Amino acid sequence: MTSSVRTVEAAPDQSTESQYNFAYLDEQTKRMIRRAILKGIAIPGYQVPFASREMPMPYGWGTGGVQVTAAILGQEDTLKVIDQGSDDTTNAVSIRSFFEKTAGVKTTTATADASIIQTRHRIPEASLREDQIIVFQVPIPEPLRFLEPRETETRTMHALKEYGLMHVKLYEDIARNGRIATTYAYPVEVNDRYVMDPSPTPKFDNPKIDEMAALQLYGAGREKRIYAIPPFTKVKSLDFDDHPFEVQKFERPCGLCGAANVYLDEVILDDKGGRMFVCSDTDYCEERREAGHLGDMAADPAAVSLTTSTAGQDAS
Amino acid sequence: MTAQNFTQNSSSALAPGFDTPVVDSQSCFRAIMNAMARPGQTQRFTRAPLDVPAPLTPLAAAIALTLFDYDTPIWLDPDLMESSDALGYLRFHTGAPVTSDAAKATFALLTSPRHLPDLSTFAQGSAEYPDTSTTLILAGQNFSAGPSVSLTGPGIRSAQGFRTDPVSGGFWQQMQFNNTSFPCGVDVVFASDDEIAALPRSTKITIAES
Secondary structure, eight states, X not given: OOSSOOXXXXXXXXXXXXXSBTTBSOHHHHHHHHHHHHHHHHSTTOOEEOOXXXXXXXXXXXXXXXXXXXXXXXXXXXXXXXXXXXXXXXXXXXXXXXXXXXXXXXXESOGGGOSEEEEESOOOSSOOOTTOEEEEEOSOOOTTTTTOOOHHHHHHHHHTTOOHHHHHHHHHHHHHHSSOOOOBSOOEEETTTEXXXXXXXXXXXXXXXXXXXXXXXXXXXXXXXXXXXXXXXOEEEOOBTXXXXXXXXXXXXXXXXXXXXXXEEEEEOSSSSOEEEEESOHHHHHHHHHTTOOOTTTTSXXXXXXXXXXXXXXXX | OOHHHHTXXXXXXXXXXXSSHXXXXXXXXXXXXXXXXXXXXXXXXXXXXXXXXXXXXHHHHHHHHHHOOTTOOEEEOHHHHHOHHHHHHXXXXXXXXXXXXGGGOSEEEESOGGGOOOGGGSOBOOSSOTTSBOEEEEOSOBTTSSOOEEEESTTOSSOEXXXXXXXXXXXXXXXXXXXXXXXXXXXXXXXXXXXXXXXXXXXXXXXXXX
């Protein structure tokens, strides 16, 4: 997690994988995905069926997001991939190197430098710009699936805008727990029409997708669905007048960088109950520490080992 | 199969497609996608223009090569249907089946948009599958002529002004009606010499009073 090298330069003529088409997918597949993306943008929140391909990684590893990214990616793009906010966990590292090999594009971990950000279940803390695109990896695109297993039925429910069942589910949360206990994959209503699953992002991130400046594309590979939210689109998290939507709150700021109002991960430090809470968005945390912000545990020996042990991993 | 073999019986040699298909079609798609995501904002297509038979225009042909293939039935307006060169060009480079039934077309390509048929003749999609609608591509547009309209809706921060010409007489009223049938309805892509704009069905249109 050292800060010096954040960006890997483009290598368009990288010889090892040059037998593949640019960005792995063949052109007919890209056209098919591109057409689905256009429909998704034109009908915000509607899940467009598409002929998802097998990818050289298992379902559940982001095949939907990878296909969407491959269909939109160009030589001038700079790609960032995050997994739960982190640039250096397995899924992020392997997808980033997949596109380094098959497309030779520039990659980065710095949110501000990226033109396309592929994400598994977090949205960066830094606000995204109009010239950026965020691609979500989605496991179960259908928000009604656990309430109604039949595709024919959920399709009719979307057609009729019949979302009473979802409100019953949230009501039962309140009846059992005294509050809406859904904390991730929190359902939203897009542009006053479709109820949509914003992928299993923590509901902490839901306010960010409302009126976001960047284009949002969602890809579900196993379930063969693509959907989208254009920039500056109204996205409302479902709630009740007497139980308004609210996000998670954290008691303490980030232990490393002292950031408040960000999403934190718990890190276990030893087997004696030692733990700390740190930013889930590793790039945001790094930038703050570079700027001189220090959390109350930044000097702790355990924290020091945390911030130095992963140095150089991006180079793989 | 080479171009020469294909056009042996034709009056002129078949015009080539993209120089670098992978790069050019990606670049064209990004312009279309950005246009669709930001209704009314024009997006520049910066790759080398295609040399295409009339009445096709270079940018309309680029959009066709980017989006059409054997999976997408296309509807062509009478002007295009009369040009065997244009027809041959689209057939050879995209492989898309040409249909005379507008309600079965995935794409409709029009080079004489002044004679655009009523939008309701094209596929509207169904309540269950609103994505099975026609996307219209209007060629030869000029984004600094025609009546001004004001756009609001997804992709637009507050309001977006837009004008384009030529379009048919009742076009803007039909587009307003098109929006009321959301999520069904058609999407329209406009192509000038080097710029692309789009109006998805989700955009609300206010016609300026004149």
